[in-house]
Amino acid sequence: MINKIKIINEIIDYIENHLYENLSIDDISKVMNYSKYYLHRLFSNIVGVTIHDYINRRRLTESAEFLVFTDKPIIEIALNSGYESQQAFSNAFKDMYKISPKKFRERKSFYPLQLRFFIGKDFINxxxxxxxxxxxxxxxxxxxxxxxxxxxxxxxxxxxxxxxxxxxxxxxxxxxxxxxxxxxxxxxxxxxxxxxxxxxxxxxxxxxxxxxxxxxxxxxxxxxxxxxxxxxxxxxxxxxxxxxxxxxxxxxxxxxxxxxxxxxxxxxxxxxxxxxxxxxxxxxx
Missing domain, CATH: 3.40.630.30 (Gcn5-related N-acetyltransferase (GNAT))
Known part of the structure; x- marks a missing residue:
């Protein structure tokens, strides 16, 4: 179990350090030197969500925070979050937050979809x-x-x-x-x-x-x-x-x-x- 926790924490560290890059489970698999099927199953079982969904939720959470607490243009937030266009970002954002990025910014009330998942040493118990x-x-x-x-x-x-x-x-x-x-x-x-x-x-x-x-x-x-x-x-x-x-x-x-x-x-x-x-x-x- 200790080794599995170490793997999960390393995956999360890697994701957080490359959150705004073009991430895929294949990339993570190569870095971790484990099969993508093993990492997918392990991550889903312990974190409760797939690697893909975790990345998506983390990106949208960070984007939502930028919308509320900065004046950055929405197109800039969209591109920096790894989306190809403002429209693609707006569609993904609305799917999860139920309102557009523009209206979310106007409401000035931030809440997360996914905070960084952390497993402490006590998790082994x-x-x-x-x-x-x-x-x-x-x-x-x-x-x-x-x-x-x-x-x-x-x-x-x-x-x-x-x-x-x-x-x-x-x-x-x-x-x-x-x-x-x-x-x-x-x-x-x-x-x-x-x-x-x-x-x-x-x-x-x-x-x-x-x-x-x-x-x-x-x-x-x-x-x-x-x-x-x-x-x-x-x-x-x-x-x-x-x-x-x-x-x-x-x-x-x-x-x-x-x-x-x-x-x-x-x-x-x-x-x-x-x-x-x-x-x-x-x-x-």
Whole structure:
């Protein structure tokens, strides 16, 4: 495992150092001296996204930051980001951010699609573990840094995510005792904000090394059996159908019995509300 982590970190270092160049998995394969099939599989399994998608998301994230915090012309940002034309850049940007680069700049609100993925030495201790509702604790102020570390790994799952808004929401949910965490070896494996009064999962993040489906089931079991034992239905929002920024979150919810509900716009981003009935969840188990 240590060698695999070393390989992943070297791939990421190489990508970050050549982010605005014409990068391909073939190029990376030659530099790393491993087959592209092996690197593709290894990277996808650990990072949770293909090398190609990681590069694309990182480029668009950096471009979005330039749009908000600099006055550089959009055509310059486009070409510097590796796109052949402003139109190609605008199309790719709109696919992921849902608005044009021009409107994104005018809104003056930056949020990332993909932050640099980092694997620390403690990652070697992470294993696939079976967690139960008894492993879920209430988040304390001492857990804030752990929660932030997790969010940086899974920021792709939250359309319109802004760190300041997340921190504000985290503090509020901690105060209301509505923030929950699963920890392993002092790492945050999963974090959930759940509004008991509204019956809504406001936020749910799972470490990419762990089984999202099983941990989501663990949290939902906690909700129906403990936090909201009299509630017959809960809700969550996710990507709309066909959103290219979605890395499988919507499909996961549907597979667990969630049903499509209202189309929404949150933080300027088009999302959809999904609902789960207690009966449907119990039948799944």
């Amino acid at each position: 992470l294993k696939y573990e079976i967690f139960t509702p008894e492993d879920i604790d209430i988040v304390s102020k001492d857990d804030i840094e752990k929660c932030m570390d997790l969010v940086k790994l899974v920021v792709d799952g939250f359309p319109g995510f802004e760190q300041a808004q997340y921190m504000e929401s985290l503090i509020e949910h901690i105060q209301n005792k509505e923030a929950f965490i699963i920890k392993y070896n002092d790492n945050a494996i999963a974090v959930m904000f759940y509004s008991i009064q509204k019956g809504n999962i406001d936020f749910l993040a799972v470490h990419p090394k762990y089984n999202k489906r099983e941990i989501l089931i663990t949290f939902i079991s906690k909700i129906f059996n403990d936090l909201s034992s009299n509630r017959e239905m809960i809700s969550i929002t996710t990507f709309r159908e066909g959103d290219k920024a979605d890395r499988g979150y919507r499909e996961l919810l549907l597979a667990l019995g969630f049903i499509e509900s209202d189309l929404l716009t949150e933080f300027g981003y088009p999302t959809q509300k999904m609902i789960l009935k207690r009966k449907g969840f119990e039948e799944l188990l």
